[in-house]
Amino acid sequence: MSTGKPPDNARLDRLVADARRSADQRDQDYRQRALKIYPWICGRCAREFTRTNLRELTVHHRDHNHDNNPADGSNWELLCLYCHDNEHQRQVAAGGDGTMQAEKSATATHSPFSNLKDLLQKKS
Secondary structure, three states, X not given: OOOOOOOOHHHHHHHHHHHHHXXXXXXXXXXXXXXXXXXXXXXXXXXXOOOOOHHHEEEEEOOOOXXXXXXXXXXXXXXXXHHHHHHHHHHHHOOOOOOOOOOOOOOOOOOOOOOHHHHHHHHO
């Protein structure tokens, strides 16, 4: 719908800047909390971090919801940049809908040990 008025670009720029500032503040807030709760070790590759390379350690949201930040840190895990990128690439490859649901596969019908009891009894 057009109101006939041109958009107020200065106002839009302020809104975008405020939104970015809020997101950055929120990110820093949960990152700082996660770094206080967890040891500075990547949860996947077990690489250890110190103050000099701590910028390479990221906070990953297990449920992929960046707004889900419980105080106990139960939705976070610390991952190095490489493992964090790999985790998100896996999500994209799995369908990218924000949930990591396992695909339904056909149930196995072959039972390789079904006759094991009989075979062991024959040996005795």
